[in-house]
Amino acid sequence: MGDRPSETAEIDSTSVIDISPAMQSTDDAASKSVLVSGAWNPPSPGQWRVLAFIRFSMETFDYAGKEAAAFQNKLIDIYREALGDDLDGIISDEPGAPCRYHILTLENGFMTSDRFYDLFQSACGYDLRDRLYQLVCETSDGQAGRTRCDYYSCFGRAVFDLQKQLKDYSISRFGSHLRVGIHCTAADWSAMDLQKGTLDYWKMTETTTDGFTDGKHHDRYNGFFHVTLAKSLAKLSDSGRGYTQTWGNFPTAASESYWSGVASVYGLGWYPLGYRKGYFVDQMMKIAKKTFQEHWENFRRINSNMDRINAITGGVPADANVLAVFPLETIARLGNEEANALRRVSHKLAYQLHAAHFQTDFTSAAMLASAKVKDGKIQLKGCSYDVLVCPFPGCIPLETYQQIENFYKQGGKILIFGSPPSETPQAEDLCPKFSKLAGIRPLTRMRDYFNPDPSTPYSGTISFTAELSGMPSLNIREGMYVSIPWHHYFWPIDPVEASPVAFNVRWEAEPNWLGCLNRNPSGGKLLFLGFDCTNFVDGDQLFDDLLQLLDVPKLVEATGDVWATRVSTNEKVVILCCKKDRVGSITTRLKTADHTIQVEDAEDVVAFTFSKGGELLDYLAHGAKKLIVDGNRVLE
Amino acid sequence: MSINMLSWNFYAEDIEDHSRVGEYIKEAARLGFGGIQMQLRDYRYQMDQQEVIDTVKCARDTAHRLGLTLWLHLDPRDAVSHFLEQYPHARQKNIVCLEIALENDRFETTYDYSRPATDHKQVDVAHTFDGIERVFAC
Numbered sequence: 055m056g057d058r059p060s061e062t063a064e065i066d067s068t069s070v071i072d073i074s075p076a077m078q079s080t081d082d083a084a085s086k087s088v089l090v091s092g093a094w095n096p097p098s099p100g101q102w103r104v105l106a107f108i109r110f111s112m113e114t115f116d117y118a119g120k121e122a123a124a125f126q127n128k129l130i131d132i133y134r135e136a137l138g139d140d141l142d143g144i145i146s147d148e149p150g151a152p153c154r155y156h157i158l159t160l161e162n163g164f165m166t167s168d169r170f171y172d173l174f175q176s177a178c179g180y181d182l183r184d185r186l187y188q189l190v191c192e193t194s195d196g197q198a199g200r201t202r203c204d205y206y207s208c209f210g211r212a213v214f215d216l217q218k219q220l221k222d223y224s225i226s227r228f229g230s231h232l233r234v235g236i237h238c239t240a241a242d243w244s245a246m247d248l249q250k251g252t253l254d255y256w257k258m259t260e261t262t263t264d265g266f267t268d269g270k271h272h273d274r275y276n277g278f279f280h281v282t283l284a285k286s287l288a289k290l291s292d293s294g295r296g297y298t299q300t301w302g303n304f305p306t307a308a309s310e311s312y313w314s315g316v317a318s319v320y321g322l323g324w325y326p327l328g329y330r331k332g333y334f335v336d337q338m339m340k341i342a343k344k345t346f347q348e349h350w351e352n353f354r355r356i357n358s359n360m361d362r363i364n365a366i367t368g369g370v371p372a373d374a375n376v377l378a379v380f381p382l383e384t385i386a387r388l389g390n391e392e393a394n395a396l397r398r399v400s401h402k403l404a405y406q407l408h409a410a411h412f413q414t415d416f417t418s419a420a421m422l423a424s425a426k427v428k429d430g431k432i433q434l435k436g437c438s439y440d441v442l443v444c445p446f447p448g449c450i451p452l453e454t455y456q457q458i459e460n461f462y463k464q465g466g467k468i469l470i471f472g473s474p475p476s477e478t479p480q481a482e483d484l485c486p487k488f489s490k491l492a493g494i495r496p497l498t499r500m501r502d503y504f505n506p507d508p509s510t511p512y513s514g515t516i517s518f519t520a521e522l523s524g525m526p527s528l529n530i531r532e533g534m535y536v537s538i539p540w541h542h543y544f545w546p547i548d549p550v551e552a553s554p555v556a557f558n559v560r561w562e563a564e565p566n567w568l569g570c571l572n573r574n575p576s577g578g579k580l581l582f583l584g585f586d587c588t589n590f591v592d593g594d595q596l597f598d599d600l601l602q603l604l605d606v607p608k609l610v611e612a613t614g615d616v617w618a619t620r621v622s623t624n625e626k627v628v629i630l631c632c633k634k635d636r637v638g639s640i641t642t643r644l645k646t647a648d649h650t651i652q653v654e655d656a657e658d659v660v661a662f663t664f665s666k667g668g669e670l671l672d673y674l675a676h677g678a679k680k681l682i683v684d685g686n687r688v689l690e
Numbered sequence: 691m692s693i694n695m696l697s698w699n700f701y702a703e704d705i706e707d708h709s710r711v712g713e714y715i716k717e718a719a720r721l722g723f724g725g726i727q728m729q730l731r732d733y734r735y736q737m738d739q740q741e742v743i744d745t746v747k748c749a750r751d752t753a754h755r756l757g758l759t760l761w762l763h764l765d766p767r768d769a770v771s772h773f774l775e776q777y778p779h780a781r782q783k784n785i786v787c788l789e790i791a792l793e794n795d796r797f798e799t800t801y802d803y804s805r806p807a808t809d810h811k812q813v814d815v816a817h818t819f820d821g822i823e824r825v826f827a828c
Binding site: 065069070074076079086089091093094096102105108109111112113114115117119121126128136137144146164165186189191235 | 768787789823826
C-alpha cells in the first residue's frame with residue numbers, strides 16, 4: 055500500500071523527472087485494488103522518491119462541464135413547471151464538496167476532469183498534470199504555492215460559475231421574488247477544501263441573494279466563527295447579507311442564536327435527524343433522540359427571544375472594535391497543517407474574543423487592503439476598528455501586508471498569531487519587511503519553527519543586552535517586550551524594568567514559539583505570538599489579557615457567565631446579553647462607557663435600549679428579580 | 691425581517707406518505723418557525739422524479755397554507771444518477787497521490803480502493819480506476 059506523501063518534505067522542482075512511461079498498472083475491478091509498479095534507473099545516486107498520481111472516475115458530475123449547468127437548468131425548469139412561480143427560495147449545498155472523501159481520515163484526492171485541465175491551461179498558461187506533485191509537496195522555489203493557488207482558484211471558478219447560474223437562471227424562471235442561498239458547512243471535515251476552492255464568502259453578492267448558511271454544530275468555536283462571519287458579512291460585504299443557521303446534531307445554543315439575531319441574519323434552523331446512515335448518524339441519532347424534546351423547547355424559547363431582540367435592534371449589526379483577517383484568498387497557498395491551524399485559530403479566536411466581551415468582525419485580505427486608515431483606526435464600510443488581529447497571515451497579498459504596516463505606523467494595534475507574514479501568493483518574500491517591523495530576526499519561511507535551536511533550554515539566564523537564549527530577538531529596544539515560555543505561561547519581559555511584567559496567560563504552549571510586543575513612537579503596537587502558542591485553553595482570560603496589553607477598550611464589560619454586546623444606531627444604543635451556556639437565568643453586571651446595569655435572575659436573554667442622550671427607552675428582562683440601571687432601580 | 695427557518699431533510703418515507711410531510715410542517719409552524727428548507731437526502735429517489743416533485747408540491751402547499759415560506763434544496767447532485775445517464779462523459783475524476791519507495795530501481799504498490807467513496811450527501815459512491823495520470827521521481 056503506497057503511503058500518502060509527506061507534506062513537509064520540500065523538493066527541488068528542477069530535479070523532478072516525469073517517469074510516467076515507466077509505470078504500469080493492473081486493476082482488479084472485482085476486489086477494487088490496483089497494482090502499480092515500474093522500473094526506473096535514477097540518473098544519480100541518492101534518496102529518490104516516487105510520487106504516483108492515479109485517477110479514478112467518480113459517480114458525480116464535473117463542475118467545469120457544461121452538462122452540469124444544463125442539467126441544473128433542467129431541474130429548475132421541472133420545478134418551475136410543477137410549482138408555477140410559487141416558490142420562496144432555492145438553496146444549494148456544499149458547493150464543490152469533494153467526493154471520495156473519507157470522514158475519519160480526512161483523505162480525499164484532487165478533483166479534475168479533462169475539461170478542468172483545459173480550463174486550467176487556458177487560465178494559468180501551463181498544464182496542471184505536469185505539476186501535480188506541487189499540490190502535495192513544497193518546492194524550494196516557491197512554485198508549489200502558486201500552483202496550489204492556481205488549482206483551487208480555477209476549481210473555485212468552476213463552482214462559482216455554476217452557483218451564479220443557479221441564481222441567475224432560477225430567478226429568471228421563478229421571478230425576482232425568489233431568494234437564493236448556499237449552505238456550506240466549512241468546518242472540520244470539509245473546511246479546507248471548501249474554503250480553499252469553492253466558497254468565497256465575500257463574493258456571495260454574485261451567487262446568492264441571501265448569503266450562506268453554515269453547519270456550526272461541530273463545536274462552540276466553529277459556531278462562533280460562523281456567527282461572527284455572518285455578522286461581518288452582513289456589515290461589510292457588498293450584499294449586506296449574512297446568514298447563519300444551526301443545523302446538525304447539537305442543539306441551538308441560546309448564545310448562538312442570540313448572536314445570530316444581532317447579526318441581522320435571515321434565518322435560524324435546527325435539523326435534528328442527523329445524517330444518513332454511513333456518516334456519524336448512529337451515534338448522533340441517539341443523542342438527538344435523547345434530547346429531542348428539550349431542544350425543541352429551547353429552540354422555541356430562543357425563537358421567541360430572538361423576535362424580541364430583532365424588534366429592539368431592528369437588525370442593526372453589533373458594534374465591533376476588533377477586526378480579524380480570515381485570508382480566504384490565500385488559504386490554498388498554505389499546507390494542510392498550517393491551513394488547519396488557521397481555521398482552528400480563527401474559530402477559537404471568534405469564541406475567545408466574545409468570551410472576553412470584545413466584539414469582532416472578520417474581513418478578507420482584499421477587503422483589508424482596500425480599507426482606509428485614519429487616526430489610528432481602520433475604516434471599512436462605515437465601521438471603525440481599533441485593533442487588527444491576524445491569525446496565520448503566512449501568505450498574504452502584498453497590498454494587505456502594506457496595509458498592516460501602514461496601520462501600525464499610524465498608531466494601530468496589531469495582534470498576530472502563528473506564522474508571520476512571510477510571502478505573497480506570487481512568492482515575494484515578506485520576511486525581511488516583517489522582521490524589521492516587529493524587531494525580530496528575519497524568519498526564513500512561514501512554516502519554519504521559530505526557535506532556531508530546539509535543544510536550547512529556555513530556562514537560561516536572560517540578558518537584555520544580547521539575544522535571549524533560544525529566542526530570535528534582534529534587538530531589545532526600549533518599549534519592547536519579549537516573552538519566554540515557562541510552564542505554559544506567557545511572561546512578557548519589560549526590558550526597561552528588567553523583570554516580568556504583571557501579566558501571564560496560560561495555554562497549551564509547545565516549546566517552539568515566540569512572542570513579542572513592539573511599540574513605535576506613534577503609539578502603534580504589534581503583538582506577535584508564534585506558531586504553536588495558539589492552542590488556547592478554555593477558560594483562560596487570554597484575549598482579555600492580550601488586548602489589555604494592547605490597550606484595546608471593551609465595548610461592554612460583563613460579570614458572570616454571559617455574553618454581552620453593544621449595538622448602536624443613529625438614534626439609540628442597545629445593550630444585549632445572554633447566557634453562555636445555552637439557556638438559563640442571567641445574573642450579571644454590565645458596564646459600558648455610558649451605563650452600568652445590574653440584573654438578577656432574568657431569562658436567557660436581556661436587552662436594554664438607550665437614547666444617544668443616555669435615557670433608558672426600553673428593556674427586555676423577563677423574570678428579573680432585580681434591575682438597576684445607572685443606579686436607579688427599574689424593578690425589584 | 692428575520693425568518694426562523696427549519697432545515698428539513700425528507701426521505702422515502704415522506705415521499706411515500708405525504709401525511710408525514712403535513713405533520714412535520716404543522717409541527718414546525720406550531721413551534722414558531724417562519725419557513726422550511728426541504729432537502730432530499732434519500733437516494734432511492736431523485737429530484738427529477740414525479741414522486742419527489744409531488745412531495746415538494748405538497749410541502750409547498752402545506753407551508754404556504756400555514757403562512758410559512760418554503761425553500762427548495764436544488765442542485766444537480768440531487769439527481770446525479772439521472773444526470774450521468776444523460777451525460778455519461780461528464781463524470782468527475784479524482785486524483786490520488788501515492789508515495790512509493792524505490793528499491794533496487796523498482797517500485798511497486800497496491801492501492802486498495804474498496805472502501806466506499808463518499809461525498810457530502812452520498813454514500814457508496816461508485817468509483818472506478820481510470821488510469822495513471824502522472825508519475826514523478828524527485
